[in-house]
Amino acid sequence: MGAMRTYGRPGSVALLAARLTEAAALGPVTALDRVRQVAEHGPAVATAAAAASLSRALELLWQRGWLPGEAIAAVPKGLSTLVTAAIGHECRRYPTARLHPVWRTQLAELDSAPVELSEPLVPGLSQVVELVSVLMALPQLPRLVPGPCEAAGPSGGPAVDPRVMVKVRGLLAKAESTPFAAEAEALSAKAQELMSRYAFEQAVITADHPQQATARRLWLSGPYQAPKAQLVDAVASANRCRSVFYPRLGCVGLVGHETDLEITELLATSLTTQSARALAHAPGRTRAYRHAFLVAYAHRVHQRLTEAAAHVRPSSTALVPVLASREAAVEAKFTALFPGIRTRRTTATNPSGWTAGLAAADQADLHPHRRVAS
Numbered sequence: 393m394g395a396m397r398t399y400g401r402p403g404s405v406a407l408l409a410a411r412l413t414e415a416a417a418l419g420p421v422t423a424l425d426r427v428r429q430v431a432e433h434g435p436a437v438a439t440a441a442a443a444a445s446l447s448r449a450l451e452l453l454w455q456r457g458w459l460p461g462e463a464i465a466a467v468p469k470g471l472s473t474l475v476t477a478a479i480g481h482e483c484r485r486y487p488t489a490r491l492h493p494v495w496r497t498q499l500a501e502l503d504s505a506p507v508e509l510s511e512p513l514v515p516g517l518s519q520v521v522e523l524v525s526v527l528m529a530l531p532q533l534p535r536l537v538p539g540p541c542e543a544a545g546p547s548g549g550p551a552v553d554p555r556v557m558v559k560v561r562g563l564l565a566k567a568e569s570t571p572f573a574a575e576a577e578a579l580s581a582k583a584q585e586l587m588s589r590y591a592f593e594q595a596v597i598t599a600d601h602p603q604q605a606t607a608r609r610l611w612l613s614g615p616y617q618a619p620k621a622q623l624v625d626a627v628a629s630a631n632r633c634r635s636v637f638y639p640r641l642g643c644v645g646l647v648g649h650e651t652d653l654e655i656t657e658l659l660a661t662s663l664t665t666q667s668a669r670a671l672a673h674a675p676g677r678t679r680a681y682r683h684a685f686l687v688a689y690a691h692r693v694h695q696r697l698t699e700a701a702a703h704v705r706p707s708s709t710a711l712v713p714v715l716a717s718r719e720a721a722v723e724a725k726f727t728a729l730f731p732g733i734r735t736r737r738t739t740a741t742n743p744s745g746w747t748a749g750l751a752a753a754d755q756a757d758l759h760p761h762r763r764v765a766s
Contacts (some may be wrong), residue, residue, distance in 0.1 A: 431514050477506065
């Protein structure tokens, strides 16, 4: 066979990798036949072919706007170990200095081992084909940051002071763990006040610079992802951010200033934990009850935060044009990323679940925004 090179690999490996990739788009019988053909070449060649097939699938995924952590979140749990190993193997060849900070952060969090196959080969290769099939089916997403082989470019703003984040995470962790509602309320209020004060301080510091908006995606655990997305939207809108829900993927896209996004993600994650804890102690066990509970919970939290936001004003009028500029930047970024947004209402049909959800939200460990000094 004449030498043929694809992606810098020997021709035989490249050809077998192409067969595995093609198998991902075929029926189970034909796919199994392709897998057996590759397995006949032995563990070393089959492993190289599997790695090459996964590498190409990941390259195409990055081109469709995905990030490493998102790929791990999107695949079935049974494939998470394999996809983590594949991403670690693939990304070792990317120059770290050229990666966007988001890429560097997500890759640093990977705990991966090399992609390896051993006897019996067919089950391992079948799992590779299954993963390639899943990766190829993932849709196009808005590009949030430059890809691994592109120039990093400017970020959406300065990163949040890690010392502030440590304090906030500590306060929210205590609020989530304490059995005393009053203590949890005080801890959550302190965390919100700390982050709100920090947000206004950063607005003062950046007043003379162009205001930028950035975006991220927050992945939700199942079930009941729609009401959980409503809860994220309630927190986002209260913190000057916009959100959009991907029902088929189970994630929420967020657009806002970097500081506001950090606040939103922290508080939304904390509230989701609190709602799950409240639901665990609720009497209802039917799906309709639980769905209504979480929809009502998100609805009431939205009311609380909206009412509170009406009373939050920075003490300095100098911040008014800065915040207006930020709002305009967020709207422009949101429109550019999500030009065809449709609004869909989530309904609830269980009255007792709705009533219990409202009551739980009234006791949620998140105090409304308080008036803070800039």
